Amino acid sequence: MQDLAATMPATHVASPPDRMRLIVPAFLFAALALAPLLGLVGAERYVLALFTRCVIFAIAALGLDLALGCGGLVSFGHAAFIGIGGYAAGILTASGIDDAFVLLIVALAASGVFALATGAISLKTRGVHFIMITLAFGQMAYFVANSLKAYGGDDGLTLANRATVFGRDLLADNRSFYYLSLALLLGVYVFARAVVRSRFGRVLRGAKENETRMQAIGFNPYPFRLITYAISGMTAGLAGFLLAEQSEFVSPAFMTWQRSGDLIIMVMLGGVASLDGAIIGAVFVVLTEELLSGFTEHWRVIFGPFLILVVLFARGGLLGLLTGRRHG
Amino acid sequence: MSTALLAVQTLNGLQLGVLLFLIAAGLTLVFGVMDFINLAHGVQYMLGAYFAVTAYNLTENFLLAVIVALAGAMLVGLLLEAVIFRHLYGRDHLDQVLATFGIILFLNEAVRMIYGSGSLALPMPEALSGTIRLMPGLLYPVYRLVIIGAGIGVAVLLYVLVTHTRIGMLVRAGASNAPMVSALGVDIGRLFTIIFAIGAMLAGFAGAMVAPIFAVEPNMGDNLLILAFVVIVIGGIGSVRGAFVAALLVGLVDTLGRSSASDILRSVLSSSAANQAGPALASTLIYVLMAAVLFFKPAGLFPARG
Numbered sequence: 349m350q351d352l353a354a355t356m357p358a359t360h361v362a363s364p365p366d367r368m369r370l371i372v373p374a375f376l377f378a379a380l381a382l383a384p385l386l387g388l389v390g391a392e393r394y395v396l397a398l399f400t401r402c403v404i405f406a407i408a409a410l411g412l413d414l415a416l417g418c419g420g421l422v423s424f425g426h427a428a429f430i431g432i433g434g435y436a437a438g439i440l441t442a443s444g445i446d447d448a449f450v451l452l453i454v455a456l457a458a459s460g461v462f463a464l465a466t467g468a469i470s471l472k473t474r475g476v477h478f479i480m481i482t483l484a485f486g487q488m489a490y491f492v493a494n495s496l497k498a499y500g501g502d503d504g505l506t507l508a509n510r511a512t513v514f515g516r517d518l519l520a521d522n523r524s525f526y527y528l529s530l531a532l533l534l535g536v537y538v539f540a541r542a543v544v545r546s547r548f549g550r551v552l553r554g555a556k557e558n559e560t561r562m563q564a565i566g567f568n569p570y571p572f573r574l575i576t577y578a579i580s581g582m583t584a585g586l587a588g589f590l591l592a593e594q595s596e597f598v599s600p601a602f603m604t605w606q607r608s609g610d611l612i613i614m615v616m617l618g619g620v621a622s623l624d625g626a627i628i629g630a631v632f633v634v635l636t637e638e639l640l641s642g643f644t645e646h647w648r649v650i651f652g653p654f655l656i657l658v659v660l661f662a663r664g665g666l667l668g669l670l671t672g673r674r675h676g
Numbered sequence: 677m678s679t680a681l682l683a684v685q686t687l688n689g690l691q692l693g694v695l696l697f698l699i700a701a702g703l704t705l706v707f708g709v710m711d712f713i714n715l716a717h718g719v720q721y722m723l724g725a726y727f728a729v730t731a732y733n734l735t736e737n738f739l740l741a742v743i744v745a746l747a748g749a750m751l752v753g754l755l756l757e758a759v760i761f762r763h764l765y766g767r768d769h770l771d772q773v774l775a776t777f778g779i780i781l782f783l784n785e786a787v788r789m790i791y792g793s794g795s796l797a798l799p800m801p802e803a804l805s806g807t808i809r810l811m812p813g814l815l816y817p818v819y820r821l822v823i824i825g826a827g828i829g830v831a832v833l834l835y836v837l838v839t840h841t842r843i844g845m846l847v848r849a850g851a852s853n854a855p856m857v858s859a860l861g862v863d864i865g866r867l868f869t870i871i872f873a874i875g876a877m878l879a880g881f882a883g884a885m886v887a888p889i890f891a892v893e894p895n896m897g898d899n900l901l902i903l904a905f906v907v908i909v910i911g912g913i914g915s916v917r918g919a920f921v922a923a924l925l926v927g928l929v930d931t932l933g934r935s936s937a938s939d940i941l942r943s944v945l946s947s948s949a950a951n952q953a954g955p956a957l958a959s960t961l962i963y964v965l966m967a968a969v970l971f972f973k974p975a976g977l978f979p980a981r982g
Contacts, residue, residue: 484966484970606898616773652782655775655778659767659774
């Protein structure tokens, strides 16, 4: 006999009233837009750098959530895309090209191509095997970056300057850089929401919940998943580009498997498959790390048990706690 | 490469292989039988090494240190199982990943708080510290041969346990269909606990055995954990036999790849290009191997689930 649970509809993401759907993101983006005001009471440089990191990781986490949450594709190699985006910026800058649009396009193209090539192979596998094969590709990218002797090897590569826009150094100012990153986050968020709500997104979620049924009504999930994986990878590539530009530095440390794990933690902690959760999770992780590490160098002793408690007692992540809804 | 060098590298590969097997054996059983992803398994290996060093400093007896490491790792494993893991069986894999990642963060950092970030060393037992002449021009440390021997011994022991005992039969049945085993009236909770204890003990044993030759430091389990996952995926999740074959395969491919990749590339590339591409190729070799195995045999070389 079939497992009863398999014949029942899988747990749905309960759809909260539309009002709720806008309150959380509106509050989030308003808070992020106002965050630099904290610079009035503290060192502005520090505040901006911290929140820029929050925003950049929120972009990467959003990308991962699209694949992981909406597509059910648990990628354990997303740090590779961050690294590829970063190295695209670093290598071009080192060879004298520093136009922001060129860098951005190359970063997106490179991470997109890598996502299509590795995704085409990885998507032949399922479940845990998908996790492991994406890890494998992530590790390959990591070791290749390590061996780029011409670009610093494992020491990494310092960017001579931030990218220029039409020959002007608009991005050199930390505040403009922050708001540019925030605008990109907003753009990615709106795009991701549109993807999730479109017919494309419904096919994707349908395939996540019950692949057999999706095939029975005439959809082959493979191309949908591959495109999602590519979008997700390019989003992480965008984050990598910004990270390299912000710190004016890129190194293989961008691409370690621990970094891929951090991204999964951000998405899980915030609340899977909700997009809002990914942003909350990323901001929360970056800020908590910073606060706790200012408090004690052994902050992981506090953060580790916190993760365990969230898993045991707060299913649905922080967003679930906030809004009282739970995710499947 | 000379024959002697090849022999040395093969032995080094075997040594890495049995080490990986000791860690992967527990991991594959926990994963296969309980469908539980335990990222904290690498931490057991680290704890084994630290328990051994601590016990040695107190007693100056290597054998006692190894025994304390086994018992200590097992106790921590049982404690973790009772307090945390038990609540996560049947939960989403991602929940398990997140919680066990939290355990890694906590234990790595706790060890760093207690012992500091510097690396410790366990002195090698006097009787095993010499070298032995295996063939003309080939001297090999006795202790490394002992590690290989101990690893193979454990493998044989596990083989007998899994194939010729009642508990082994339950383990195999659990790996192929756990709900059915439970439905037949077996106390699956107790079986889980036993498997966990054995897995933790084996990882602790691996940590204690390598303590004299590797640096004992926090995070020492992290990279081995990833290699152990590579091993169990190649071998087939839940299969001890698969873990053994895959562990040796990964150990040999990695070690021989590192020592000969640049030489082999030099025959097709220029010397400088080969020197640059060699290490990258060598490091990625096992991941290429895993990706290829997953592509052609998605369930691994020896799938446990029928």
